[in-house]
Amino acid sequence: MTELQMHTSTAVELRDVVHIFGSKQAQVRALDGVDIRFARGSWTAVMGPSGSGKSTLLHCAAGLERPTSGRVMLGDHDLAGASERELTQLRRQDVGFVFQSFNLLGSLTAEQNVALPLRLAGQKVSMTNVRQILTDVGLGDRFRHRPRELSGGQQQRVAIARAMVTRPAVLFADEPTGALDSRSARTVLALLRSMVRSARQTIVMVTHDPVVAASADSVVFLNDGRIVDRLIQPSVREVTDRLAALEA
Known part of the structure; x- marks a missing residue:
């Protein structure tokens, strides 16, 4: 558990966040005064019609984009x-990312892909720990396999292991089962659920799929x-009905 996780029960909070794209003549208000908090150890799905601001919310919450105004708190840190x-x-230390496209390096083995964030951060790499994380996601017999030798579901589990190797406070996932x-999607969802239950991992996930949500x-x-x-x-039906009402 990181220092950030020990000192607050709120993993991420957005306070009156506004994010505007474009010039004055063609502005797009992607986020319009968003207030929301994500508690530590919670799993939240973010849904909405195309262009509703889902990805922008994820990017601002993760510190990938700066809001036009408002505050984004990652634990006690004002991003x-x-x-x-x-x-x-x-x-590098407190945020993990999982995307639909996996983003694995094809020339590296599973264990090398998982160890990469530690190497980029200049941290000591324990291959014992790397292999344990791969074992935890059900890939204990795939350490030396390259992405092309793995199924889509296995590649996504490598991507999750890579995101978790630094033990981040928050895992952000953008359509993690979309491909x-x-x-395979059920396997990945079961893995995410086990992370929330056993490790009190915080997950913020964008998805268009009511079953996933x-x-x-x-x-x-x-x-x-x-x-x-x-x-x-909610039930799948409740999610489906609410989403349909928004898209009507």
């Missing part, structure tokens, strides 16, 4: 006021850059 060097350090078949503890709905609803432990 909006952090320098680029501070942001880089926080992303997977239904069986219903796996989370809560689902937040965005429309036109604003949070318009939040469901706690």
